[in-house]
Amino acid sequence: MKTRKIMLTEKEIPRTWYNLLADCPFPPPPPLHPLTHEPLKPNDLAHLFPPALIEQEVSTQRFIPIPEEILEVYALYRPSPLVRAYNLEGALSTNSKIYYKNESVSPPGSHKPNTAIAQAYYNKIVGVKRLTTETGAGQWGSALAFACNYFGLECLVYMVRVSYENKPYRRSMIEAWGATIHPSPSKLTQSGRAVLDKDPDCPGSLGIAISEAVEIAMNDKQTNYALGSVLNHVLLHQTIIGEEALKQFELVSDYPDIVIGCVGGGSNFAGLAFPFLREKFAGKNLRAIAVEPTACPSLTRGAYTYDYGDTSRLTPLMPMYTLGHNFIPSKIHAGGLRYHGAAPLLSLLVKEDLVEARAYHQTEVFQAAVTFARSEGIIPAPESAHAIKAVIDEAKKADEEGVTRTILFNLSGHGHFDMSAYDAFFRQQLEDNNFADEELQKSLAQLCDLPTI
Amino acid sequence: MKTRKIMLTEKEIPRTWYNLLADCPFPPPPPLHPLTHEPLKPNDLAHLFPPALIEQEVSTQRFIPIPEEILEVYALYRPSPLVRAYNLEGALSTNSKIYYKNESVSPPGSHKPNTAIAQAYYNKIVGVKRLTTETGAGQWGSALAFACNYFGLECLVYMVRVSYENKPYRRSMIEAWGATIHPSPSKLTQSGRAVLDKDPDCPGSLGIAISEAVEIAMNDKQTNYALGSVLNHVLLHQTIIGEEALKQFELVSDYPDIVIGCVGGGSNFAGLAFPFLREKFAGKNLRAIAVEPTACPSLTRGAYTYDYGDTSRLTPLMPMYTLGHNFIPSKIHAGGLRYHGAAPLLSLLVKEDLVEARAYHQTEVFQAAVTFARSEGIIPAPESAHAIKAVIDEAKKADEEGVTRTILFNLSGHGHFDMSAYDAFFRQQLEDNNFADEELQKSLAQLCDLPTI
Numbered sequence: 001m002k003t004r005k006i007m008l009t010e011k012e013i014p015r016t017w018y019n020l021l022a023d024c025p026f027p028p029p030p031p032l033h034p035l036t037h038e039p040l041k042p043n044d045l046a047h048l049f050p051p052a053l054i055e056q057e058v059s060t061q062r063f064i065p066i067p068e069e070i071l072e073v074y075a076l077y078r079p080s081p082l083v084r085a086y087n088l089e090g091a092l093s094t095n096s097k098i099y100y101k102n103e104s105v106s107p108p109g110s111h112k113p114n115t116a117i118a119q120a121y122y123n124k125i126v127g128v129k130r131l132t133t134e135t136g137a138g139q140w141g142s143a144l145a146f147a148c149n150y151f152g153l154e155c156l157v158y159m160v161r162v163s164y165e166n167k168p169y170r171r172s173m174i175e176a177w178g179a180t181i182h183p184s185p186s187k188l189t190q191s192g193r194a195v196l197d198k199d200p201d202c203p204g205s206l207g208i209a210i211s212e213a214v215e216i217a218m219n220d221k222q223t224n225y226a227l228g229s230v231l232n233h234v235l236l237h238q239t240i241i242g243e244e245a246l247k248q249f250e251l252v253s254d255y256p257d258i259v260i261g262c263v264g265g266g267s268n269f270a271g272l273a274f275p276f277l278r279e280k281f282a283g284k285n286l287r288a289i290a291v292e293p294t295a296c297p298s299l300t301r302g303a304y305t306y307d308y309g310d311t312s313r314l315t316p317l318m319p320m321y322t323l324g325h326n327f328i329p330s331k332i333h334a335g336g337l338r339y340h341g342a343a344p345l346l347s348l349l350v351k352e353d354l355v356e357a358r359a360y361h362q363t364e365v366f367q368a369a370v371t372f373a374r375s376e377g378i379i380p381a382p383e384s385a386h387a388i389k390a391v392i393d394e395a396k397k398a399d400e401e402g403v404t405r406t407i408l409f410n411l412s413g414h415g416h417f418d419m420s421a422y423d424a425f426f427r428q429q430l431e432d433n434n435f436a437d438e439e440l441q442k443s444l445a446q447l448c449d450l451p452t453i
Numbered sequence: 454m455k456t457r458k459i460m461l462t463e464k465e466i467p468r469t470w471y472n473l474l475a476d477c478p479f480p481p482p483p484p485l486h487p488l489t490h491e492p493l494k495p496n497d498l499a500h501l502f503p504p505a506l507i508e509q510e511v512s513t514q515r516f517i518p519i520p521e522e523i524l525e526v527y528a529l530y531r532p533s534p535l536v537r538a539y540n541l542e543g544a545l546s547t548n549s550k551i552y553y554k555n556e557s558v559s560p561p562g563s564h565k566p567n568t569a570i571a572q573a574y575y576n577k578i579v580g581v582k583r584l585t586t587e588t589g590a591g592q593w594g595s596a597l598a599f600a601c602n603y604f605g606l607e608c609l610v611y612m613v614r615v616s617y618e619n620k621p622y623r624r625s626m627i628e629a630w631g632a633t634i635h636p637s638p639s640k641l642t643q644s645g646r647a648v649l650d651k652d653p654d655c656p657g658s659l660g661i662a663i664s665e666a667v668e669i670a671m672n673d674k675q676t677n678y679a680l681g682s683v684l685n686h687v688l689l690h691q692t693i694i695g696e697e698a699l700k701q702f703e704l705v706s707d708y709p710d711i712v713i714g715c716v717g718g719g720s721n722f723a724g725l726a727f728p729f730l731r732e733k734f735a736g737k738n739l740r741a742i743a744v745e746p747t748a749c750p751s752l753t754r755g756a757y758t759y760d761y762g763d764t765s766r767l768t769p770l771m772p773m774y775t776l777g778h779n780f781i782p783s784k785i786h787a788g789g790l791r792y793h794g795a796a797p798l799l800s801l802l803v804k805e806d807l808v809e810a811r812a813y814h815q816t817e818v819f820q821a822a823v824t825f826a827r828s829e830g831i832i833p834a835p836e837s838a839h840a841i842k843a844v845i846d847e848a849k850k851a852d853e854e855g856v857t858r859t860i861l862f863n864l865s866g867h868g869h870f871d872m873s874a875y876d877a878f879f880r881q882q883l884e885d886n887n888f889a890d891e892e893l894q895k896s897l898a899q900l901c902d903l904p905t906i
Contacts, residue, residue: 001463001464001521001524001525001530003462003464003528004463004528004529005463005528007460007462009456010454010456010457010458011454011456011462018512068454071454072454074660075454075457075458076457076540076829076830077830087529100790105558106830107826107830107831107832109869144831149827168872168876169622169869169870169872169873170872172834172873172875172876172879173869173872173875175702175824175875175876176823176826176827176832176872176875176879177827177881178827329661348506362669370629373560373630374602374629374630374631376529377529377530377560377599378560379560379626379629416562416622416626416869416870417622417869419621419622419623419625419626419629420622420625422625422626422628422629423621423628426625426628426629
């Protein structure tokens with residue numbers, strides 16, 4: 001019998017996160033203060049984040065030790081399996097080898113707790129009482145609820161309204177771990193009220209929800225804010241995924257030619273890919289592919305410039321690929337990928353051609369998801385299915401070229417809370433929304449008064 | 454760092470199932486033909502089951518080899534972890550040690566594929582084209598859909614109407630693996646029409662759904678029937694759980710004093726407990742506790758007698774604890790436990806005091822579920838939460854007695870498709886339905902013309 005799941009023991013969980021800033025061959029532009037447009041000082045973030053996270057945000061130390069308290073909560077579900085997808089290979093009749101890192105095994109069902117646990121811990125040790133956050137599909141919100149529960153912190157989640165309504169079970173899960181949840185835009189914040197005044201039926205967006213969560217944290221000293229993606233420290237915490245994968249490939253004496261992940265803000269992609277990119281910087285031959293939805297194509301159609309992380313312009317200006325902070329993507333089912341920007345570090349790597357980016361429509365993505373579910377068994381999250389679609393295309397391409405490649409992707413989550421989307425797919429009710437260049441230009445025009453890179 | 458998850462490698466998956474019939478200290482009464490009331494002959498089942506399963510149903514061979522083809526599909530999710538529940542122990546402040554076998558890791562999210570895969574395989578190799586079955590909460594239906602998909606069989610599922618309506622996502626999951634699903638009672642069978650004629654709003658029951666699935670299989674030579682619990686061969690396939698657990702306890706040089714599982718038909722309980730009972734028969738000191746809902750208390754309030762497995766009296770007469778084959782339990786959220794009977798083998802063990810039985814109300818069960826979710830992280834299925842409630846009570850009892858016990862239970866599934874039930878619990882909308890003895894006597898009176906044991 002062939003071994004499918006390449007496992008590490010709990011004792012083999014990596015003890016450090018990997019910080020790409022230590023090895024990045026070019027310096028990333030600094031984030032800017034939202035009002036002064038001057039380079040951000042660490043202290044400017046002190047009202048939102050605890051000192052340790054601010055330090056990690058700017059650190060250039062290559063490996064950052066993971067505290068024992070965090071490792072103990074990681075051990076609830078880590079190390080996650082690296083799986084050789086023999087059945088998917090068979091279904092595709094490909095000569096290539098396909099592996100996936102199965103991050104769906106965490107109790108919230110995605111990679112998100114890897115940073116939620118770390119953020120809850122670093123806030124807890126400095127006496128913070130409550131964390132606020134936004135959530136799209138609900139994966140980040142449930143991860144933070146899960147993490148706060150372990151460290152005795154209160155948790156307040158603003159969930160993008162369209163997901164709040166479409167995913168009631170994800171909402172119940174957040175409540176099961178003891179957190180409070182509101183649909184966004186809400187009437188509970190100035191940011192939310194401003195949006196609702198203009199459009200009472202606004203389906204919401206991650207940008208708006210961030211504004212609401214940040215506003216609450218800014219106005220309450222005992223409350224901090226937690227972000228589920230985009231920032232350096234979030235990407236840092238996720239590198240536990242790639243660090244484990246490196247060890248697991250060693251066990252089977254194999255190594256990927258291509259590393260693939262879906263991108264909303266960029267954290268699951270970075271978490272898997274950055275440790276491999278370290279080896280690419282050191283000379284290893286490797287391609288990394290970031291996959292996004294055509295409905296929200298920041299990396300493939302956005303501008304590389306300074307933009308706010310949120311709709312109400314409360315966050316620092318980040319150097320990134322963006323569709324404009326007022327861009328509201330259509331209601332695709334991959335709610336976790338409906339973000340107007342992308343992590344500055346990932347954006348830079350795409351800009352410098354160290355990472356490839358591509359976009360897919362949601363029907364072809366769901367077709368790939370069903371292929372995966374019927375071969376590997378696991379029903380993937382619509383977000384993760386974007387990566388699967390790229391895997392299938394790369395395997396086909398390799399076969400056409402007559403070569404054998406080793407392809408690794410991140411199964412960032414399962415789709416147990418997305419079954420209504422599968423229903424819509426089977427009933428052929430999914431729409432492949434695109435948008436015209438004029439719409440994009442209009443959205444980007446809002447940025448004309450902002451600094452450029 | 455303490456090790457939480459005790460893992461086996463894929464190569465260590467046990468190669469045999471354990472057949473309790475080889476060691477049972479007393480012979481079980483034979484099942485009877487539904488019409489003649491004569492002891493059932495193996496051939497009487499040939500229109501429903503393939504030869505290998507009929508052979509397993511009556512075999513007294515102690516260990517039955519697991520075919521390689523089945524082991525390969527098992528390896529999609531097996532071996533399942535044995536977890537030391539340090540966090541639950543901490544939450545209870547107990548001195549006892551608590552372990553659980555985590556069967557929620559399978560793609561359908563429960564222990565059910567352990568037998569679904571075996572049944573699909575044995576049907577496939579004799580040329581059967583389609584399997585029909587019933588499902589309550591949907592766990593069995595999704596497991597059979599998952600298994601049929603791997604062996605290229607069509608799959609037709611009758612889902613108890615109350616669950617069909619309350620659990621649309623479980624239904625979509627069944628469809629994602631390519632199966633067809635109908636609510637039961639349906640107008641598609643004589644059995645279903647007979648029930649609907651009397652009560653057009655009938656919420657359904659497992660007994661009715663079994664009748665519908667069996668009727669279809671009886672009328673189509675290319676279609677066989679698959680049952681998710683109760684029968685000897687189903688319990689046999691589930692013993693992979695306990696066989697793995699025995700190996701895992703060896704790894705940590707520990708052994709349970711108490712083994713606990715919830716009971717609908719009895720298969721997850723048997724799967725975990727039977728291999729340990731083998732050692733009990735050989736002199737080991739061990740208690741086994743079967744836990745059921747007060748709303749459907751076959752083991753604690755039912756009669757030990759011959760009864761049909763279904764409402765329409767199509768199945769053989771089984772010697773078991775039963776509430777009467779027309780008993781329709783109230784709409785509790787643990788849909789998988791809404792069965793009027795219990796496996797004959799388990800019934801016999803309860804009758805002979807080798808297994809203890811107890812029943813709990815659903816609100817206390819959900820309280821236990823939340824305690825588990827907030828300590829161990831995983832949100833348990835309402836069915837499995839019955840076992841958790843008993844674990845908590847046993848740990849408390851041990852503390853009161855000033856002793857330390859090692860308690861093992863089966864986390865038979867996760868609750869990702871039961872979040873509406875959690876919602877109802879948090880909003881204090883759960884009802885603790887009981888029923889009067891007169892109602893039970895009335896239900897059992899239907900059995901007066903049937904043979905007794």
